[in-house]
């Protein structure tokens with residue numbers, strides 16, 4: 001008999017996390033486990049038991065996620081794994097069911113995750129809600145398209161100082177873009193600024209741009225020196241770089257692009273509307289490779305739809321299918337920015353994962369229709385839905401969790 005419930009102590013927590021850690025090299029050390037449970041409380045780490053043994057686990061960080069026009073509580077689904085001895089016996093399905101019910105009871109209207117494979121989570125109502133990509137830019141192509149007058153100064157800072165001066169810049173990003181989760185103090189310290197043991201020989205660098213008396217941008221990066229027949233083939237890896245203003249964003253990227261000695265600058269998790277595509281003279285040389293980013297699941301459909309902003313006051317009626325969270329099933333009218341149940345004639349019929357895809361504004365209803373994921377029941381309904389849901393700038397989740 002399979003039972004899924006929240007882990008209740010450090011031992012259960014560790015064995016539940018081992019569901020995924022199996023595939024990443026081994027169980028967490030006591031120290032890793034204690035750190036991890038500071039950002040993922042025991043009660044948010046579900047464990048699957050069979051015959052008294054833990055055979056899988058699924059966690060959900062307590063996030064606040066930016067959505068168009070605001071923020072919402074969000075289950076940040078993470079460390080999902082099933083022991084190889086128990087795969088394909090319904091353990092994941094049982095964990096997803098319990099976790100979604102738990103998030104619903106906690107009043108978290110949405111859940112979000114990064115998928116290890118695109119075929120796993122659609123069946124549980126998650127849809128691709130943002131696109132992201134990576135770049136590999138050869139240093140010779142690092143020029144901007146237009147003359148750029150440098151402003152401010154960039155300085156190396158310690159992680160301790162970063163802990164106080166970086167969060168306001170991140171918070172600006174969160175206010176500007178959907179798809180960004182709030183980083184708590186612990187998150188900053190334990191997951192972004194702390195030096196992992198394996199980096200001790202070549203630690204990440206932290207830099208801040210000071211402009212007009214305040215920190216307006218920062219970057220975290222690493223350098224990997226290498227030579228081939230006396231010529232540098234070094235790699236500069238940008239872990240993150242953000243500016244609070246367009247000038248500050250351009251400044252911090254100019255700083256990174258100008259660093260000596262690297263042959264290739266790598267960065268990942270960039271949105272497709274990143275200013276770099278327009279700043280650079282040769283954007284083709286970024287060799288941008290795009291894929292799926294954040295996946296979103298509407299846990300409480302009414303609260304989720306009512307919790308974001310729209311373009312204008314129009315209305316639209318959805319006929320929603322949701323086999324996993326039946327409380328979402330049925331006909332919903334979005335009107336004046338609020339969603340409620342209705343008996344009115346439906347304009348669009350769709351599975352809940354398609355609505356999750358459209359939710360942050362990255363995937364249009366037109367694309368979903370053309371990709372045969374939704375049914376347009378009334379002429380013009382897709383255009384009307386896109387007019388309401390479309391959002392700029394596009395969602396950007398800059399960190400895999």
Ligand SMILES: CC(C)(COP(=O)(O)OP(=O)(O)OC[C@H]1O[C@@H](n2cnc3c(N)ncnc32)[C@H](O)[C@@H]1OP(=O)(O)O)[C@@H](O)C(=O)NCCC(=O)NCCS
Pocket residue numbers: 019020023079080081082083086087088089090091092093094114115116117119120123
């Ligand atoms: C992916 C994983 C969690 C699936 O767990 P599981 O217990 O084997 O899955 P279930 O038996 O509950 O399967 C539920 C459904 O998902 C499908 N499914 C499971 N894993 C899948 C995969 N990797 N790709 C496609 N479909 C998958 C099953 O076929 C089943 O479909 P059905 O409902 O139509 O019958 C597990 O194999 C695992 O831990 N893999 C390695 C770690 C990993 O990828 N974790 C995900 C991190 S984001």
